Amino acid sequence: MSTxxxxxxxxTRNFAEIRPPFTPDEARAQASRCLFCFDAPxxxxxxxxxxxxxxxxxxxxxxxxxxxxxxxxxxxxxxxCARVCxxxxxxxxxxxxxxxxxxxxxxxxLQRFAVDWADGKGLSFFEPGADTGHRVAIVGAGPAGLxxxxxxxxxxxxxxxxxxxxxxxGLNTIGIAAYKITTEYALSEVERVRxxxxxxxxxxxxxxxxxxxxxxxxxxxxxxxxxxxxxxLGIPGEDAGGVWEALEFIFQTHRKPFAECKVGRRVxxxxxxxxxxxxxxxxxxxxxxxVTVAYRxxxxxxxxxxxxxxxxxxxxVIFEWLASPLECVQADGRLTGLRMQxxxxxxxxxxxxxxxxxxxEFTLECNMAIKAxxxxxxxxxxxxxxxxxxxxxxxxxxxxxxxxxxxxxYAGGDCISKGxxxxxAVEEGKIAARGIADFxxxxxxx
Amino acid sequence: xxxxxxxxxxxxxxPSPNPFWLASAPPTxxxxxxxxxxxxxxxxxxxxxxxxxxxxxVSSRYGAIDYDGRKxxxxxxIELISDRxxxxxxxxxxxxxxxxxxHALVVSLMVESKQESWHEIIKRVxxxxxxxxxxxxxxxxxxxxxxxxxxxxxxxxxTEMITTWAKEVAQTPVLVKLTPNITDIRAIGRAAQAGGAxxxxxxxxxxxxxxxxxxxxxxxxHVAGRGSHGGYCGxxxxxxxxxxxxxxxxxxxxxxxxxGIGGIQAWQDAVEFMLLGATSVQICTAVMHYGxxxxxxxxxxxxxxxxxxxxxxxxxxxxxxxPAIGDWGELDLGYKVVAEIDQxxxxxxxxxxxxxxxxxxxxxxxxxxxxxxxxASTGATFETSGGRRFMAGxxxxxxxxxxxxxxxxxxxxxxxxLCPVDDCISMVxxxxxxxxxxxxxxxxxxxxxxxxxxxxxxxx
Numbered sequence: 001m002s003t004x005x006x007x008x009x010x011x012t013r014n015f016a017e018i019r020p021p022f023t024p025d026e027a028r029a030q031a032s033r034c035l036f037c038f039d040a041p042x043x044x045x046x047x048x049x050x051x052x053x054x055x056x057x058x059x060x061x062x063x064x065x066x067x068x069x070x071x072x073x074x075x076x077x078x079x080x081c082a083r084v085c086x087x088x089x090x091x092x093x094x095x096x097x098x099x100x101x102x103x104x105x106x107x108x109x110l111q112r113f114a115v116d117w118a119d120g121k122g123l124s125f126f127e128p129g130a131d132t133g134h135r136v137a138i139v140g141a142g143p144a145g146l147x148x149x150x151x152x153x154x155x156x157x158x159x160x161x162x163x164x165x166x167x168x169x170g171l172n173t174i175g176i177a178a179y180k181i182t183t184e185y186a187l188s189e190v191e192r193v194r195x196x197x198x199x200x201x202x203x204x205x206x207x208x209x210x211x212x213x214x215x216x217x218x219x220x221x222x223x224x225x226x227x228x229x230x231x232x233l234g235i236p237g238e239d240a241g242g243v244w245e246a247l248e249f250i251f252q253t254h255r256k257p258f259a260e261c262k263v264g265r266r267v268x269x270x271x272x273x274x275x276x277x278x279x280x281x282x283x284x285x286x287x288x289x290x291v292t293v294a295y296r297x298x299x300x301x302x303x304x305x306x307x308x309x310x311x312x313x314x315x316x317v318i319f320e321w322l323a324s325p326l327e328c329v330q331a332d333g334r335l336t337g338l339r340m341q342x343x344x345x346x347x348x349x350x351x352x353x354x355x356x357x358x359x360x361e362f363t364l365e366c367n368m369a370i371k372a373x374x375x376x377x378x379x380x381x382x383x384x385x386x387x388x389x390x391x392x393x394x395x396x397x398x399x400x401x402x403x404x405x406x407x408x409x410y411a412g413g414d415c416i417s418k419g420x421x422x423x424x425a426v427e428e429g430k431i432a433a434r435g436i437a438d439f440x441x442x443x444x445x446x
Numbered sequence: 447x448x449x450x451x452x453x454x455x456x457x458x459x460x461p462s463p464n465p466f467w468l469a470s471a472p473p474t475x476x477x478x479x480x481x482x483x484x485x486x487x488x489x490x491x492x493x494x495x496x497x498x499x500x501x502x503x504v505s506s507r508y509g510a511i512d513y514d515g516r517k518x519x520x521x522x523x524i525e526l527i528s529d530r531x532x533x534x535x536x537x538x539x540x541x542x543x544x545x546x547x548x549h550a551l552v553v554s555l556m557v558e559s560k561q562e563s564w565h566e567i568i569k570r571v572x573x574x575x576x577x578x579x580x581x582x583x584x585x586x587x588x589x590x591x592x593x594x595x596x597x598x599x600x601x602x603x604x605t606e607m608i609t610t611w612a613k614e615v616a617q618t619p620v621l622v623k624l625t626p627n628i629t630d631i632r633a634i635g636r637a638a639q640a641g642g643a644x645x646x647x648x649x650x651x652x653x654x655x656x657x658x659x660x661x662x663x664x665x666x667x668h669v670a671g672r673g674s675h676g677g678y679c680g681x682x683x684x685x686x687x688x689x690x691x692x693x694x695x696x697x698x699x700x701x702x703x704x705x706g707i708g709g710i711q712a713w714q715d716a717v718e719f720m721l722l723g724a725t726s727v728q729i730c731t732a733v734m735h736y737g738x739x740x741x742x743x744x745x746x747x748x749x750x751x752x753x754x755x756x757x758x759x760x761x762x763x764x765x766x767x768x769p770a771i772g773d774w775g776e777l778d779l780g781y782k783v784v785a786e787i788d789q790x791x792x793x794x795x796x797x798x799x800x801x802x803x804x805x806x807x808x809x810x811x812x813x814x815x816x817x818x819x820x821x822a823s824t825g826a827t828f829e830t831s832g833g834r835r836f837m838a839g840x841x842x843x844x845x846x847x848x849x850x851x852x853x854x855x856x857x858x859x860x861x862x863x864l865c866p867v868d869d870c871i872s873m874v875x876x877x878x879x880x881x882x883x884x885x886x887x888x889x890x891x892x893x894x895x896x897x898x899x900x901x902x903x904x905x906x
Contacts, residue, residue, distance in 0.1 A: 032514050032515025037797065038795070039796050041845075060514055086834070090834075093834075100793050308832070
């Protein structure tokens with residue numbers, strides 16, 4: 001597999017931010033469109049319940065610092081969410097200006113404006129609470145763990161975050177298309193948490209036995225472990241050179257210069273989710289000549305958002321619907337193509353049965369195949385914890401407190417949702433922090 | 447289209463092809479500007495105020511109030527009268543009048559309060575062939591410190607005296623421009639009329655400080671860090687001007703025509719002034735903001751409105767609304783309206799609710815309708831994208847339905863004024879159960895024991 005054929009300047013342009021920041025004039029003009037709704041639908045639609053009309057009015061009335069404080073008070077990763085949230089289906093999807101003016105107020109862009117402004121001034125708004133003497137271990141420095149750590153520190157509880165990898169921030173740092181959020185930006189939001197005197201221990205993986213120790217050593221433990229490897233295709237030839245996992249493919253765009261990123265000349269992405277789209281659009285931007293997304297169901301069934309699909313289409317990505325891989329064809333250990341077959345859906349939607357169409361085989365010639373079938377839950381890890389209730393790979397928690405079936409053990413993020421947005425993980429971290437704080441209050445002063 | 451209406455007007459004997467004049471101000475500072483204005487379609491212009499000697503202006507001069515993202519809702523200035531020589535101005539007035547004989551060209555004047563000075567300036571100015579003069583008794587800043595402008599217009603005796611001096615020599619109509627910085631505009635209007643004024647122009651600017659710079663603590667605008675009170679104008683002052691125009695138009699003692707000024711930026715504003723008694727109107731701030739081209743929209747808007755209403759000339763409607771405005775004590779206590787929300791048009795912003803709850807009479811209810819139920823009952827549809835369902839106005843699993851409690855609604859208009867959707871909240875007449883009566887009649891009925899005291903509805 002060769003590296004990108006494009007020159008570094010071209011690559012920088014290709015990965016330029018897809019939604020450039022608003023100028024102050026743009027921000028004011030857009031902010032003036034907000035109606036300042038009461039019990040605002042946007043706030044209700046935001047998983048972290050950011051008071052959107054309030055922060056937009058603060059922008060309008062020349063108080064971007066206050067706006068940033070409003071945002072970060074509800075969502076410590078407010079700058080990341082401004083960049084990576086599918087606002088089209090959340091706050092902006094609920095915006096009543098869509099009815100009145102046919103277009104939502106660009107809430108994500110305004111949120112970014114405010115947070116960037118405050119960051120540019122080096123402002124911080126929060127301080128650790130008075131020390132309670134309690135100590136909480138947080139496993140996983142992804143959005144859920146960071147959010148939980150931040151909220152616990154505001155309440156004065158001691159926090160140690162254990163991260164197996166060498167970078168904090170989880171998928172927000174390295175798992176999202178680089179044209180939406182840069183690695184540097186995601187890491188800068190990690191600093192909001194570290195600045196609250198939360199201890200971050202990188203490259204410190206925790207296994208089942210380690211977790212048992214943490215439960216003994218700490219007053220409470222939060223699990224924000226996310227998910228594991230991408231599901232296997234389960235077809236012959238999957239080990240051929242040139243067959244990639246989608247996240248690994250995206251990781252490289254965050255971990256090394258674009259010019260050193262590997263990309264095929266002809267690329268097939270298998271899957272229909274947002275990660276499939278991120279991988280396909282990244283492949284185009286890295287210089288692949290031909291990129292196809294193959295999905296076994298129809299467009300209507302695709303888990304990717306409409307706006308992501310439109311983005312990929314605009315990038316020239318080709319979509320093969322009702323197409324399922326049969327074999328990774330290889331020569332000398334290198335991928336040369338994917339043998340595919342057409343599927344037929346019997347029934348409607350997710351419940352439909354997929355049946356191969358007889359004599360429908362065809363081959364997609366390619367030298368890179370990217371598996372984007374969704375990550376698998378960390379079942380072995382979860383099974384190693386005594387008494388931990390897991391349902392279809394989801395760690396079961398009380399939605400109001402985040403507590404698992406194990407007393408003192410809380411969880412949030414992708415390990416309880418099997419994969420959702422950064423903003424969902426942030427909220428689950430907040431909920432668990434409240435649950436932990438109440439639990440610790442019950443323990444009394446130490 | 448029906449035949450186009452006749453927009454020509456005559457203001458105290460001064461004809462103009464339409465009622466839109468430029469007010470005496472920066473846009474009428476030179477012949478070149480007024481020439482371009484007339485070419486653009488303005489019906490008249492009042493030349494920027496002249497004295498024998500040009501004044502010296504300061505830098506900077508203007509300040510503005512923006513409103514939530516829109517520029518120049520209100521405007522103020524500390525600029526004085528013409529800073530160009532009288533001779534230059536007179537030459538240009540003569541040229542412009544010769545080129546545009548059919549347009550109204552009035553010259554604004556302000557000189558020291560001496561009879562011979564007024565006599566001389568009027569003679570010299572009228573020699574240009576202008577159509578009339580306007581005595582500037584209005585400017586509240588700068589010139590007033592020298593005993594001119596509003597220093598004259600705030601004292602009825604001075605106003606009458608100087609108007610008399612002007613009329614002693616004037617061969618053309620004399621308009622008197624009034625300041626709003628007084629207690630009762632009618633006293634000044636009557637004084638001007640007593641002095642022989644042929645017409646009244648109002649309002650001049652309102653005394654003001656436009657603002658303070660929050661970083662430097664300097665006043666706005668500032669001159670080397672210091673400021674001075676200035677004249678306030680722009681869209682924000684229109685209601686003040688409308689009231690004063692009406693006060694004069696409805697005064698049984700005042701019979702001379704009015705040229706309406708103050709915050710006019712669109713044809714509708716002009717029509718309002720005319721309905722309240724102005725024969726013509728004068729405009730400045732909107733032109734300073736957008737340029738002379740504005741007049742095209744004003745002429746077109748007025749024309750189409752007149753066609754729509756069946757008016758053939760402006761005199762068909764000038765003053766039409768004057769009799770409908772009087773004392774509060776003449777209003778009918780038996781009349782009642784209540785708000786009504788068109789649920790099909792409601793976008794669920796909740797602005798009416800919070801306004802009524804916090805700022806009015808607690809007569810709007812909020813009900814959380816589960817979004818499924820809302821969609822089923824209204825035909826609204828969810829959108830789906832990547833498995834997420836969403837709908838504008840919905841969030842947290844519900845849509846807010848806002849309804850008026852018409853039993854407690856006092857009919858204040860507030861919700862209908864702030865609702866962002868056209869025709870969503872309307873005010874509808876409702877039987878009040880009370881007889882038609884004024885406050886005086888109500889007092890008499892109470893006196894006679896014919897009715898109970900009226901109490902507002904109980905609010906939750």
